[in-house]
Amino acid sequence: MEIERKFLIDTIEFDLPLLAEAVVYQGYLSTDPVVRIRSTQRHGKTTYDLCFKGEGTLVREEIQFEIDEEKFTALKGLLKAPMIRKDYRVYELPGGYRLECSHVDKGEPEGFMYAEVEFESVEQAKNFVPPAFLGKDVTEEGTFAMAAYWERKLSRKNG
Numbered sequence: 001m002e003i004e005r006k007f008l009i010d011t012i013e014f015d016l017p018l019l020a021e022a023v024v025y026q027g028y029l030s031t032d033p034v035v036r037i038r039s040t041q042r043h044g045k046t047t048y049d050l051c052f053k054g055e056g057t058l059v060r061e062e063i064q065f066e067i068d069e070e071k072f073t074a075l076k077g078l079l080k081a082p083m084i085r086k087d088y089r090v091y092e093l094p095g096g097y098r099l100e101c102s103h104v105d106k107g108e109p110e111g112f113m114y115a116e117v118e119f120e121s122v123e124q125a126k127n128f129v130p131p132a133f134l135g136k137d138v139t140e141e142g143t144f145a146m147a148a149y150w151e152r153k154l155s156r157k158n159g
Helices: 069-076 122-127 146-158
Strands: 002-008 018-031 034-042 045-053 062-067 084-092 098-104 112-118
Touching (some): 002 122, 018 146, 045 069, 062 069
Antiparallel strands (some): 002 112, 018 034, 018 084, 034 045, 098 112
């Protein structure tokens, strides 16, 4: 189960303790239901995963597991558009929360930046007071879901 809130941001650089950074590439085999592949490059090492996501915004089922490079490459060959690139950083927020920031398709006209905060319960998510530097809360706006962004990218490619 995934419980998270999503916010638009203007930068992925914050004066907070940096916990991790990576370059992520992801693509969607399906957007309904969501079936995503992802490679994550961190500290000279690349990992690969396959993820299934259920319906929902604040709360949804997420089943993710690691796959090997060979399976990833085979699945990547099934994609109908170029993979999305995300420059990714994770910061520590007060209260023990993690702020996961992504710059999506940096340098592309449709690129954007967002941040997510994950929670252990719906009550915790609803009671979270976002820091002033976080932008608009777009948790309930499906147009900001990465699967929706993929659909727009696919439409532009097939233009």
